[in-house]
Amino acid sequence: MHAVLLIESAMKFAIALFSAAHAPSSRRALLFAQAALAGGHEIVRLFFYQDGVYNASASVVTPQDELDVPRQWRAFVTDHQLDGVVCIAAALRRGVLNEEEAKRYQRDAVSAGAPWELSGLGQLHDAVQDADRLICFGGA
């Protein structure tokens, strides 16, 4: 009975994250995303924009006794094979590059490899259209 209720009320969420990895709102976004899947809901896409792009950076080093949010995101997106998109313009501006962009702009540091995809704002609009709900974290 409980399972049936879950399926009937299952929602498609798009999650947009705008705050840096160390911000409380980024931790909340992660917990929300985990709870959404645990509750039988679907995440059509994660979209990292503005300072949210730092959540995709493998260069972030978190003190050992603190929650490593970028690492948790990586594991979460990989384990559940989610669509994790990082806005390419926002990422370039903040030095969060994948291999292709590092090569293109002749930079040494690659920090946003798999499972992240660097793409444009069209991916945000596309997710908004696809989802029942857009949930934003870390905006103004």
Added chain:
Amino acid sequence: MPKSLLIISRQAPWSGPSAREALDIVLAGGAFDLPIGLLFLDDGVFQLAAKQDAKALQQKDLSANLQALPMFGVEELFVCGDSSTARGLEGFALAEAQVLSAPEITVLIDRYDQVITL
């Protein structure tokens, strides 16, 4: 029928990339022909102040991009009257923007399927 999206822009134009990045979402939505609205709220109303001198700050001017919004198919432009009054702004650099009261903003937000506040 595509879902409508309201962007609420709350940051001053020279306080970092936030205002520009909010505007970029709007322009991208316009390019995809999506029903998209833009509301200037709180310090966001400073984006509409006349006679800004971006060069003095070694920045690029946002005003030209704002003026281009109707050309990009974004015609739903709103500004919070209370926010602009509180900041002493009179008249806006964006003639198309409709000035709304607080209750009208409540109705406006209700009208959109999704909302992003930056």
